[in-house]
Amino acid sequence: MARSVSLWFALSAILCSVTAISAEQSSETKDFVLTLDHSNFTDTVSKHKFVVVEFYAPWCGHCKNLAPEYEKAASILSKHDPPVILAKVDANEEANKYLANEYEVRGYPTLRILRNGGKNVQEYKGPREADGIVEYLKKQSGPASAELKSAEDASNLIDGKKIVVVGVFPKFSGEEFESYMALAEKLRSDYEFGHTLDAKHLPRGESSVTGPVVRLFKPFDELFVDFEDFNVEALEKFVAESSMPLVTLFNKDPSNHPFVIKFYNSPNAKAMLFANLSVEGIDSLTSKYREVAEQYKGQGIGFLLGDLEASQAAFQYFGVQESQVPLIIIQNNDGKKYLKPNLQANDIAPFVKDYKEGKVPPYLKSEPIPEENKEPVKVVVADTFEDMVFKSGKNGFCLSFMPLGVDIARNWPQSWMKLLFIMKKMIMF
Ligand SMILES: *[C@@H]1O[C@H](CO)[C@@H](O)[C@H](O)[C@H]1NC(C)=O
Ligand SMILES: *[C@@H]1O[C@H](CO)[C@@H](O)[C@H](O)[C@H]1NC(C)=O
Numbered sequence: 001m002a003r004s005v006s007l008w009f010a011l012s013a014i015l016c017s018v019t020a021i022s023a024e025q026s027s028e029t030k031d032f033v034l035t036l037d038h039s040n041f042t043d044t045v046s047k048h049k050f051v052v053v054e055f056y057a058p059w060c061g062h063c064k065n066l067a068p069e070y071e072k073a074a075s076i077l078s079k080h081d082p083p084v085i086l087a088k089v090d091a092n093e094e095a096n097k098y099l100a101n102e103y104e105v106r107g108y109p110t111l112r113i114l115r116n117g118g119k120n121v122q123e124y125k126g127p128r129e130a131d132g133i134v135e136y137l138k139k140q141s142g143p144a145s146a147e148l149k150s151a152e153d154a155s156n157l158i159d160g161k162k163i164v165v166v167g168v169f170p171k172f173s174g175e176e177f178e179s180y181m182a183l184a185e186k187l188r189s190d191y192e193f194g195h196t197l198d199a200k201h202l203p204r205g206e207s208s209v210t211g212p213v214v215r216l217f218k219p220f221d222e223l224f225v226d227f228e229d230f231n232v233e234a235l236e237k238f239v240a241e242s243s244m245p246l247v248t249l250f251n252k253d254p255s256n257h258p259f260v261i262k263f264y265n266s267p268n269a270k271a272m273l274f275a276n277l278s279v280e281g282i283d284s285l286t287s288k289y290r291e292v293a294e295q296y297k298g299q300g301i302g303f304l305l306g307d308l309e310a311s312q313a314a315f316q317y318f319g320v321q322e323s324q325v326p327l328i329i330i331q332n333n334d335g336k337k338y339l340k341p342n343l344q345a346n347d348i349a350p351f352v353k354d355y356k357e358g359k360v361p362p363y364l365k366s367e368p369i370p371e372e373n374k375e376p377v378k379v380v381v382a383d384t385f386e387d388m389v390f391k392s393g394k395n396g397f398c399l400s401f402m403p404l405g406v407d408i409a410r411n412w413p414q415s416w417m418k419l420l421f422i423m424k425k426m427i428m429f
Pocket of ligand 1: 037
């Protein structure tokens with residue numbers, strides 16, 4: 001018996017080493033992803049116009065999931081013209097840690113796009129499977145803004161699902177055009193950009209618009225907004241402000257989720273109204289809510305409307321019951337919460353006013369501690385906002401508390417960490 005066990009052990013040991021060898025061999029034959037470290041990072045990056053760098057940690061499961069996809073994308077992109085270089089850095093390696101610091105790596109995997117020999121650094125915000133990576137990087141390595149020469153070009157870009165910024169110009173030169181292109185370059189990972197000589201190509205096009213003007217298309221509220229100040233900073237502010245919905249809708253529709261992430265990422269206090277949006281007559285409540293949101297525009301409060309159907313995890317987090325809807329919760333940046341259950345349309349404005357004036361006592365019910373908190377502190381595998389950008393649940397993100405992430409652990413408020421967990425649950429139903 002003992003013998004057969006040891007034989008079994010020996011056999012499996014051999015089997016393991018065989019697989020290890022073949023894995024090693026295959027990784028030798030397919031090395032489209034460049035391995036970089038402290039000794040050759042700067043040198044390599046400075047030679048290329050467009051390099052994508054993955055900062056990873058060997059122990060991170062999400063990095064292991066990404067590896068074959070990243071490799072496959074690198075092999076496809078190796079044939080692309082101009083070349084798109086995919087590289088990786090073991091950020092867990094002591095000697096490489098200064099690189100991780102320099103590129104503000106807060107977890108793994110973190111991908112950065114380095115342009116012009118590393119002079120411009122941009123966050124990678126694309127998907128994590130091979131085809132998606134290829135498609136995203138082809139776009140990122142091309143021009144930041146696409147010329148719209150026809151109505152077809154325009155309708156391909158402006159699909160009514162995302163924010164699209166279009167510059168209308170009488171000619172593609174001059175100060176305004178340069179500013180617009182600088183803006184597009186700066187924000188290209190967050191928004192889609194186009195430019196045209198003819199406004200009548202655009203949806204609801206008007207040939208009377210000759211520009212220069214920047215028109216931001218959005219799938220909500222007034223559907224488009226124009227702006228004519230071509231100072232880059234002013235343009236940036238315009239884009240940031242007008243791309244936030246007055247009221248962010250949170251339901252099961254994934255095309256809303258990028259806006260939900262923006263809502264939670266904003267520095268504002270957060271008002272959240274949860275209701276069953278399928279109930280008849282709910283409009284009187286939601287339109288009142290919009291009115292209040294309009295009234296408090298620019299005053300440091302964001303407004304979200306959550307459909308009961310998608311909000312179970314939030315209810316668990318806040319320790320409230322479905323029977324309490326319609327329910328409003330305002331959460332401050334210091335984590336304090338203010339709550340009013342079973343509210344009527346006419347209660348919204350007075351509640352927000354009282355909150356603003358400090359007249360509402362904070363809601364003190366103790367929260368259920370997220371399960372994740374019980375995990376060992378050494379390596380907390382948490383999904384963050386970043387992976388909500390990605391649709392698939394396997395696209396996680398490892399947070400390292402030791403030693404790189406120690407800053408996060410110390411500085412991030414508890415409530416913020418908890419909100420991260422809850423957001424993950426809300427999005428990945
Ligand atoms: C960088 O150096 C490491 C080891 O020092 C090596 O494994 C790697 O192949 C080098 N990469 C390049 C692109 O030269
Ligand atoms: C919301 O209301 C509709 C219509 O009354 C009902 O069918 C549905 O079950 C409700 N949803 C939830 C989650 O309670």
